[in-house]
Amino acid sequence: MALTIACLHTAESNASLFDTAAAALPGGALRLTHKIRADLLREPTPEVLAEAASLLRDLAWHADVVLLTCSTIGAAAGQVRDAPKPVLRADGALAEAATRAGGTVHVLYTAPTTRETTRHLFEAAAKSRGASVVMHMVHGAWGLFQAGETRAYLGRIADAAAGLEGRVVLAQSSMAPAAALMADHPPLTVPGIGVMAAARAAVQARKTG
Numbered sequence: 001m002a003l004t005i006a007c008l009h010t011a012e013s014n015a016s017l018f019d020t021a022a023a024a025l026p027g028g029a030l031r032l033t034h035k036i037r038a039d040l041l042r043e044p045t046p047e048v049l050a051e052a053a054s055l056l057r058d059l060a061w062h063a064d065v066v067l068l069t070c071s072t073i074g075a076a077a078g079q080v081r082d083a084p085k086p087v088l089r090a091d092g093a094l095a096e097a098a099t100r101a102g103g104t105v106h107v108l109y110t111a112p113t114t115r116e117t118t119r120h121l122f123e124a125a126a127k128s129r130g131a132s133v134v135m136h137m138v139h140g141a142w143g144l145f146q147a148g149e150t151r152a153y154l155g156r157i158a159d160a161a162a163g164l165e166g167r168v169v170l171a172q173s174s175m176a177p178a179a180a181l182m183a184d185h186p187p188l189t190v191p192g193i194g195v196m197a198a199a200r201a202a203v204q205a206r207k208t209g
Helices: 014-023 046-062 074-079 090-099 112-127 141-146 150-161 173-181 190-208
Strands: 003-009 030-036 065-068 087-089 103-109 131-137 167-170
Touching: 003 014, 003 046, 003 190, 014 030, 014 173, 014 190, 030 046, 030 190, 046 065, 046 074, 046 087, 065 074, 065 190, 074 087, 074 090, 074 112, 087 090, 087 190, 090 103, 090 112, 090 131, 090 167, 090 190, 103 112, 103 150, 112 131, 141 150, 150 167, 150 173, 167 173, 173 190
Parallel strands: 003 030, 003 065, 065 087, 103 131, 103 167
Antiparallel strands: none
């Protein structure tokens, strides 16, 4: 029986990115479902996080694992204490992978609302590994994304990463396709790493459940 990963997105375009990442994994035993809540992509107030946490808890009744794909409201995953299945934030797996080897980690982001939650996440992961985190706002990119100017959005991200030394991370799911423009210095991205972490958690949940 296929493992089911229930994804909560705040941008509809991210669903296909996670489907593609799942399809690239060997075995073909993953089934992703998608809940889109674009209205939650705003300042992560306690009320917004509580609403997101409630949605995540509900999704956990219908899947082997739940994956929150939005970095802005990522903290909501940590507020889900009583879900019947694991609830993960996709960028949490990204932070672990990016800081594992120590050194300098350049974290690029585009949405102003994601800065603090992303910084806290990566700095916490880096603390025990001797890694250092440098945050980079890709100026002007978020407006392009909101306007549907995807090619210009991705190009702006690739330009911002040019010349950075060390590990480069694209912290938001929507940024992942920019990796195709960065072949000489491939960045780490959310969808592939997040789906792999969710698949491992789903297998473990099946074994223990």
